[in-house]
Amino acid sequence: MTFTVYVPRDAGALSLGAGEVAHEIAREAKARGLELQLIRNGSRGAYWLEPLVEVATARGRMAYGPVTAGDVPGLFEADFLSGGAHPLSLGLTDDIPWLATQQRLTFARVGVVDPASVADYVVHGGYQGLRRALAMSPEAVVETVLASGLRGRGGAAFPTGIKWKTVLEQPAGQKYITCNADEGDSGTFSDRMLMEGDPLSLIEGMTIAGLAVGATQGYIYLRAEYPHAHRALSVAIAAAYQARYLGADVMGSGKRFDLEIRLGAGAYICGEETSMLESLEGRRGEVRVRPPLPAIKGLFGRPTIVNNVITLASVPAILHRGAEHYAGFGLGKSRGTLPIQLAGNIKRGGLVERAFGLTLRELLYDYGGGSASGRPLRAVQVGGPLGAYIPASQFDTLVDYEALGAIGALLGHGGIVAFDDTVDMARMARYAMEFCAIESCGKCTPCRIGSTRGMEVIDRIIAGQERESNVRRLEELCELMVQGSLCGLGGMAPFPVQSALRHFRDDFTAGARP
Amino acid sequence: MRRIAADLKGRPGPLIEVLHAIQAQLGYVPPAAVPLVASELNLSRAEVHGVVSFYHYFRSTPPGAHTVSVCRAESCQAVGAEALADHARQRLGVDFHETTPDGRFSLEPVYCLGNCACSPAVMIDGRLHGRVTPERLDALLSDVGRKR
Numbered sequence: 001m002t003f004t005v006y007v008p009r010d011a012g013a014l015s016l017g018a019g020e021v022a023h024e025i026a027r028e029a030k031a032r033g034l035e036l037q038l039i040r041n042g043s044r045g046a047y048w049l050e051p052l053v054e055v056a057t058a059r060g061r062m063a064y065g066p067v068t069a070g071d072v073p074g075l076f077e078a079d080f081l082s083g084g085a086h087p088l089s090l091g092l093t094d095d096i097p098w099l100a101t102q103q104r105l106t107f108a109r110v111g112v113v114d115p116a117s118v119a120d121y122v123v124h125g126g127y128q129g130l131r132r133a134l135a136m137s138p139e140a141v142v143e144t145v146l147a148s149g150l151r152g153r154g155g156a157a158f159p160t161g162i163k164w165k166t167v168l169e170q171p172a173g174q175k176y177i178t179c180n181a182d183e184g185d186s187g188t189f190s191d192r193m194l195m196e197g198d199p200l201s202l203i204e205g206m207t208i209a210g211l212a213v214g215a216t217q218g219y220i221y222l223r224a225e226y227p228h229a230h231r232a233l234s235v236a237i238a239a240a241y242q243a244r245y246l247g248a249d250v251m252g253s254g255k256r257f258d259l260e261i262r263l264g265a266g267a268y269i270c271g272e273e274t275s276m277l278e279s280l281e282g283r284r285g286e287v288r289v290r291p292p293l294p295a296i297k298g299l300f301g302r303p304t305i306v307n308n309v310i311t312l313a314s315v316p317a318i319l320h321r322g323a324e325h326y327a328g329f330g331l332g333k334s335r336g337t338l339p340i341q342l343a344g345n346i347k348r349g350g351l352v353e354r355a356f357g358l359t360l361r362e363l364l365y366d367y368g369g370g371s372a373s374g375r376p377l378r379a380v381q382v383g384g385p386l387g388a389y390i391p392a393s394q395f396d397t398l399v400d401y402e403a404l405g406a407i408g409a410l411l412g413h414g415g416i417v418a419f420d421d422t423v424d425m426a427r428m429a430r431y432a433m434e435f436c437a438i439e440s441c442g443k444c445t446p447c448r449i450g451s452t453r454g455m456e457v458i459d460r461i462i463a464g465q466e467r468e469s470n471v472r473r474l475e476e477l478c479e480l481m482v483q484g485s486l487c488g489l490g491g492m493a494p495f496p497v498q499s500a501l502r503h504f505r506d507d508f509t510a511g512a513r514p
Numbered sequence: 515m516r517r518i519a520a521d522l523k524g525r526p527g528p529l530i531e532v533l534h535a536i537q538a539q540l541g542y543v544p545p546a547a548v549p550l551v552a553s554e555l556n557l558s559r560a561e562v563h564g565v566v567s568f569y570h571y572f573r574s575t576p577p578g579a580h581t582v583s584v585c586r587a588e589s590c591q592a593v594g595a596e597a598l599a600d601h602a603r604q605r606l607g608v609d610f611h612e613t614t615p616d617g618r619f620s621l622e623p624v625y626c627l628g629n630c631a632c633s634p635a636v637m638i639d640g641r642l643h644g645r646v647t648p649e650r651l652d653a654l655l656s657d658v659g660r661k662r
């Protein structure tokens with residue numbers, strides 16, 4: 001009999017030794033003369049349990065974790081291939097509470113399927129959305145996305161259906177679908193996990209977008225820091241071409257859709273959509289002045305959809321199960337589910353996909369288990385390096401677009417970075433300015449010069465020089481950057497600084513923290 | 515380099531693709547590549563130079579035998595990335611953006627490797643490592659150091 005074992009090839013799992021574990025399992029099986037099908041899946045997102053090894057049993061998939069290479073002989077001794085008892089046994093994967101309580105729509109297949117296999121994708125509901133879309137008019141596809149309430153998950157939260165409608169309404173001719181896979185925000189990794197664990201859902205989502213607006217060419221703009229995602233995507237694209245889900249005759253429809261990956265080159269600003277388009281055209285990633293919108297004049301001057309990985313990967317399920325199904329999750333203007341990423345100083349970090357409606361506290365403590373250090377959590381930064389710091393006193397805030405906006409914060413791409421009580425918020429504020437200075441595209445003065453000035457002023461505050469007047473100077477500088485910057489980098493880099501000043505003023509004005 | 519440029523020039527917006535191909539082959543984009551690529555792609559030297567210098571990933575000097583990228587972004591800072599960065603500088607005896615005099619290691623900063631649930635993160639020659647302590651970094655450096 002052949003045993004089926006799953007060991008993730010997800011970059012995060014590999015970073016904790018999954019590669020060595022897979023190697024050991026294969027070696028040990030061979031030594032014991034056992035026949036093994038070793039599937040390299042994505043990660044389930046419970047990184048505190050990685051490397052998480054699963055075996056297929058008659059009762060379902062059983063999980064063991066976190067497994068090291070040294071544990072492997074013992075697992076074989078315990079007959080883990082048949083789900084045998086072992087100290088690392090976690091029982092049925094689907095019953096692990098951290099996973100069982102999630103509502104996975106976009107991440108339904110991540111960690112479950114073989115990311116390289118079109119056949120496995122189809123067995124798990126893949127390409128049902130595209131099949132539906134092919135039977136509908138382009139207008140009806142766009143209408144479905146609109147009715148689902150899906151908003152862009154890249155940060156700006158713009159309604160996806162409206163963007164698509166604009167591109168659909170442009171005169172026929174060359175149009176493009178571009179996927180923003182630049183994922184530069186600290187604390188975020190959902191794009192990476194999806195591209196490594198279920199790349200075909202992104203490919204399917206982009207194909208549906210192409211059909212919906214009449215575009216025959218897609219580009220995935222992938223950051224160079226993601227070599228593992230690059231490999232997984234390349235394999236999946238080749239497999240999709242092979243199976244004729246991409247190319248001149250998508251699913252026998254006579255319609256064409258081609259897809260290519262373009263690598264970024266280590267510039268955070270290239271995640272801003274007009275900078276990304278400049279970069280895709282082979283130029284410096286300098287931000288374009290809007291209007292015109294990319295939907296009207298985008299890549300090579302043609303109508304272009306720019307969407308985030310998660311946005312596009314959410315589309316197949318929306319087409320497959322209907323707009324009402326997706327919109328049935330969430331509340332108010334935040335519909336559907338949100339893949340939240342728990343990061344930083346957190347005990348149980350990873351990916352939590354739930355309908356909108358959880359509070360920070362539920363995420364940080366019920367899922368996250370509090371700090372990794374065991375010390376009290378003092379602050380979280382939500383939404384990446386341009387997101388506000390939120391103090392523990394506001395942990396009852398709902399994690400949705402409106403509730404975070406109401407306290408002067410933003411959701412961004414859904415990353416939550418936790419800090420314990422040893423954090424020095426004046427230093428974090430300085431870092432925000434430093435990051436802006438390093439990554440500024442240089443087009444406007446408030447961002448390029450202001451961020452460097454901001455660093456200098458905070459250095460003086462930290463050194464204890466004329467603190468009161470320098471804090472005032474810093475506040476003015478932030479205001480200037482917010483008002484006078486062309487794009488969100490210079491315009492939002494002050495948010496973490498202002499929030500730190502608002503909630504943690506003592507870190508700036510009292511003596512230096514130990 | 516001229517051949518790389520010639521091979522890729524039919525593609526839309528090829529410059530960055532060409533630079534990636536050159537760096538993949540040589541480890542860096544030598545200053546001598548700029549006029550060659552410019553003439554092959556019908557661009558000005560200033561344009562090509564502008565692109566090379568804009569992107570952090572492209573380097574104009576040869577890298578060391580091993581490239582060590584230490585994440586310096588917020589999530590990693592929350593669990594000790596700054597101490598890890600100091601340790602890396604001390605152990606290698608160079609600052610960020612520098613290469614050890616023996617040409618073995620280049621130390622580079624990186625701002626998020628997407629491994630924030632396993633911070634602090636380090637990438638060595640394209641291999642990602644999570645929950646890296648100073649001791650673990652020492653072991654990793656000794657490991658790759660042995661391989662040449």
Ligand SMILES: Cc1cc2nc3c(=O)[nH]c(=O)nc-3n(C[C@H](O)[C@H](O)[C@H](O)COP(=O)(O)O)c2cc1C
Binds near residue numbers: 183185272487
């Ligand atoms: C400085 C800056 C960086 C950004 N980085 C990213 C990014 O890495 N990924 C992303 O999807 N969107 C990023 N965005 C948002 C994009 O400009 C754009 O709104 C988004 O890609 C649109 O896709 P969506 O509607 O699906 O979210 C960034 C915006 C700014 C201002």
Ligand code: SF4
Binds near residue numbers: 486491
């Ligand atoms: S705000 Fe900064 S990054 Fe944005 S356009 Fe201006 S200089 Fe460029």
Ligand code: FES
Binds near residue numbers: 438622
């Ligand atoms: S690599 Fe030098 S600043 Fe990013």
Ligand code: FES
Binds near residue numbers: 587590591625
């Ligand atoms: S912040 Fe270091 S890996 Fe994301």
